[in-house]
Amino acid sequence: MSSERTFRRGDQGPAVAEIRSKLAVLGLVPDEERPQGPLSAVFDDLTDRAVRAFQQERGIRVDGIVGPTTYHALDEARWRLGDRILFYVPARLMAGDDVAALQQRLLDMGFDCGRVDGLFGVETEQSLREFQRNVGVVADGTCGPATFKALNQLTRTVVGGAPHAMRESEAINRAGPTLAGKLVIVDPGHGGSDHGVAGGPLHEDDLMYDLASRVEGRLTATGSSAFLTRGPDRQEGSGPSDADRAGFANAAGADLLISLHVEGHPNPAASGATTYFYGNDRYGHHSAMGLRFASLVQREICARTDLVDCRSHPMNWDLLRRTRMPAVRIETGYLTNPGDAARLGDPAFRDVLAEAIVAAVQRLYLPPDQDAETGFLRIPELRA
Ligand SMILES: [Zn+2]
Incomplete structure (x- = not known):
């Protein structure tokens, strides 16, 4: 199936049959129901309804449409631990529920494989080798029959604490209480020929590039470095994919990633700001620092503006899932809402938003006893 195509209610054909068979494996539609034959x-x-239920469970946008994100999630959902041999493929990480199950087992037994994200990355391989050494299996980092056997023979002994959460906060504490020397990736959404949401004369891609530049300027003033994931041009062709943006942040060894978007909705009454961080209810896991950072961003934006508080939520999007550092995606309002659009169209308002975002970054690194009252931290105080 082409990864470019999308399928929705009313479509038919072999690709729909394939989608239905994947849903049937997951028990979301009856297996025998094939109205027009197997092909x-x-x-x-x-x-x-089945697609929506699946999307809800997986923490992806619930719209009933099977596009690339939902299709890949369906594909990953069918794997059970032991179905296939798992190993590290640097260029294209193996992904699936079996990888997540392996990661959960490793974490439960005290082997720190990072977070449970269903991606067989280098940390998963390292902790698997560690496990193999401990149980006397050849430490090749490949999860094959001997390792499955060892995993099954071991009683699950749950150790205290969550190593990944402790490690994330240790990294933040080690980084010290100032912004000096930090590398922050600021990611204006969309780009290229993709202009995002439109509201009157305003377009998401331009507005978010402008906001990203304001955030970048303030971060630089605090002594940290900021990289943008794209330029201002509206050239032909698509902008970077979410996986590209995550890869860029990982390769740069960034400390944080901030992705900037606005929402759109057919109902013009929909309004407000929302911040998303990595989380996956299915895997029972979220990024602890992502949650903390998202809460801070949301708090600062709502303290400094009159945008409606749509709170922070876990999401399983590629950008949040594939980044190795705390990452948030901020929806800074609805461009389809007249009130939000008027705010976002005002450069002074975008300055306030930028200040809120940078204050949240600073608070993330402040020890709790040095934390000033929400909404009152000003840029000069942030200087190292
Ligand atoms: Zn967007």
Whole structure:
């Protein structure tokens, strides 16, 4: 199936049949129900409901549409630990529920493989080798039959604490209480021929580039470095993918990633600011520092502006999942809401937003006893 295509209610054909068979494996639609034979099927109401239920469970946007994100999630969901041999493939990480199950087992036994994200990365390989050495299996970092056997024979002994959460906060504490020397990736959403949400004369890609530049300027003034993931140009072709943006931040060894977007909705009454961090209810896991950073961003924005507080939420998007540092995606309002659009169109308002975001970054690194009252931290105080 082409990863470019999307499927929704009313579509039919072999690709829909494939989607339905994946949903059937997960028990979300009955297996026997194939209205038009095995090679063709209709994306009917039942399929629509099943897709929405799946999206809800997986922490991806619930719209009933099977695009690349939902398709890949469906593909990953079918794997059970032991179904296939797992190993580290640097260029294209193996992904699936079996990897997540392995990571959960490793963490439960005290082997720190980072976070449970269902991606077989270098940390998963290292902790798997550590486990193999401990149980006397050849420490090759490959999860094959001997390792499955060892995993199954071991009683699950849950150790205290969550090593990944402790490690994340240790890294923040080690980094010290100032912004000097930090590297922050600021990611204006969309770009290229993708302009994002439109509201009257305003476009998401331009507005978010402008906001990103304001954030960048303030961060630089505090002694930290900031990189933007794209330029201002609206050239032909698509902008960087979310996986590209995450890869850029990982390769740069960034301390934080801040992705900037606005929302759009057919109902013009929908309004407000929302911040997302990495989390996956299915895997029962979220990034502890992502949650903390998202809460700080949300708090500062709502303390300094009159945007409606739509709170912070865990999401399983590639940008949040594939980044190795705390990462948030901020939806800074609804461009389809007249009030939010008027605010976002005002450069002075975007300055306030930028100040709120940088204050949240600073608070993330402040020891709790040095934390000033929300909404009152000013840029000069942030200087190292
Ligand atoms: Zn966007």
